[in-house]
Amino acid sequence: MEQQVTFHNGNTMPKVGLGTFRCPEGEELVQAVKHAIVSGYRSIDTARIYDNEQSVGEGIRQGIEAAGIDRSELFITTKLWLDDFGYDSALEAYQASLDRLGLDYVDLYLLHWPGQDEQLYLDSWQALEKLYNDGKVRNIGVSNFAIQHFERLLQVASVKPVINQVEFTPYLNQKELRDYMADKFIIAESWSPLMNGEILTNEVVMNIAEKHGKSPAQIIVRWNIENDVVIIPKSVTPSRIEENLDVYDFELTQEDHYELDQLNEDRRVGPDPAEYNGH
Numbered sequence: 001m002e003q004q005v006t007f008h009n010g011n012t013m014p015k016v017g018l019g020t021f022r023c024p025e026g027e028e029l030v031q032a033v034k035h036a037i038v039s040g041y042r043s044i045d046t047a048r049i050y051d052n053e054q055s056v057g058e059g060i061r062q063g064i065e066a067a068g069i070d071r072s073e074l075f076i077t078t079k080l081w082l083d084d085f086g087y088d089s090a091l092e093a094y095q096a097s098l099d100r101l102g103l104d105y106v107d108l109y110l111l112h113w114p115g116q117d118e119q120l121y122l123d124s125w126q127a128l129e130k131l132y133n134d135g136k137v138r139n140i141g142v143s144n145f146a147i148q149h150f151e152r153l154l155q156v157a158s159v160k161p162v163i164n165q166v167e168f169t170p171y172l173n174q175k176e177l178r179d180y181m182a183d184k185f186i187i188a189e190s191w192s193p194l195m196n197g198e199i200l201t202n203e204v205v206m207n208i209a210e211k212h213g214k215s216p217a218q219i220i221v222r223w224n225i226e227n228d229v230v231i232i233p234k235s236v237t238p239s240r241i242e243e244n245l246d247v248y249d250f251e252l253t254q255e256d257h258y259e260l261d262q263l264n265e266d267r268r269v270g271p272d273p274a275e276y277n278g279h
């Protein structure tokens with residue numbers, strides 16, 4: 001199976017990356033990012049609101065050196081938090097993220113949530129378009145956008161988002177949103193894909209894992225990528241970091257997919273984008 005997705009602009013992104021939410025600045029995170037890169041990860045996801053961009057940057061530098069690779073082989077994502085929304089503040093926030101990361105560009109910059117002020121996310125998107133058109137960021141996208149947010153954004157956008165990072169789990173399969181995005185060639189990316197561990201003890205997931213001789217987490221990663229969804233499971237545990245990327249030697253059956261699809265109950269673990277304003 002191909003290990004990268006291709007965006008509508010022709011750029012590519014690894015299907016599996018490392019998440020870093022709830023990882024504070026510090027040596028544990030530096031070592032996790034470094035270990036991920038040495039283990040073969042090429043994609044790392046962070047955000048201004050995680051307050052960890054400095055350690056992610058340090059992990060990237062150490063990982064690049066230890067793995068003997070070039071920065072250009074990595075795909076780094078960070079995100080614009082709601083407090084920084086607005087045209088000028090978005091441009092400033094991007095530079096501040098780069099400074100903390102110690103990078104001169106990121107591969108993907110996302111509007112983190114739509115928030116509740118339509119004009120503000122449209123203004124912020126214009127700033128991301130400027131960064132993109134000026135060659136300061138490789139790709140721009142959104143996170144937590146529902147269909148109604150896309151309908152508004154796409155009326156005025158001159159650059160279409162390449163990706164939408166949303167909650168996507170067997171309990172919340174986002175079928176309508178994914179079909180809408182597929183129609184517009186916008187890639188889906190899942191956050192909290194392991195439901196912070198909750199989904200790993202689901203009986204259906206555990207049975208499929210046993211049948212394939214794989215772990216429940218590997219079943220979830222595989223279910224994501226076989227659904228064309230980019231996935232960024234978070235772990236600071238070296239063996240789990242390796243395990244979550246070791247998914248290219250088996251395939252789920254049609255029956256596995258059917259059983260996993262039956263788990264949908266449109267249940268979120270995170271906030272609802274229709275209501276969330278960052279607090």
Ligand SMILES: NC(=O)C1=CN([C@@H]2O[C@H](COP(=O)(O)OP(=O)(O)OC[C@H]3O[C@@H](n4cnc5c(N)ncnc54)[C@H](OP(=O)(O)O)[C@@H]3O)[C@@H](O)[C@H]2O)C=CC1
Nearest residue numbers: 019020021191192193194195196217233234235236237240
């Ligand atoms: N755009 C958005 O609004 C959001 C984006 N995100 C992004 O998505 C990423 C992933 O989501 P997140 O909320 O962190 O949660 P995940 O669903 O990825 O779950 C992470 C938890 O699962 C554990 N874990 C990881 N791998 C395994 C494994 N193989 N076996 C057993 N347990 C495992 C981790 O433990 P341990 O670390 O101890 O190994 C951690 O406790 C975030 O880190 C962030 O980058 C998340 C939420 C919202």
Ligand SMILES: O=C(O)C(=O)[C@@H](O)[C@H](O)C(=O)CO
Nearest residue numbers: 021047049112113191270271
């Ligand atoms: O993790 C993220 O990327 C989020 O946006 C959310 O989890 C948010 O920061 C939050 O804490 C919601 O309660």
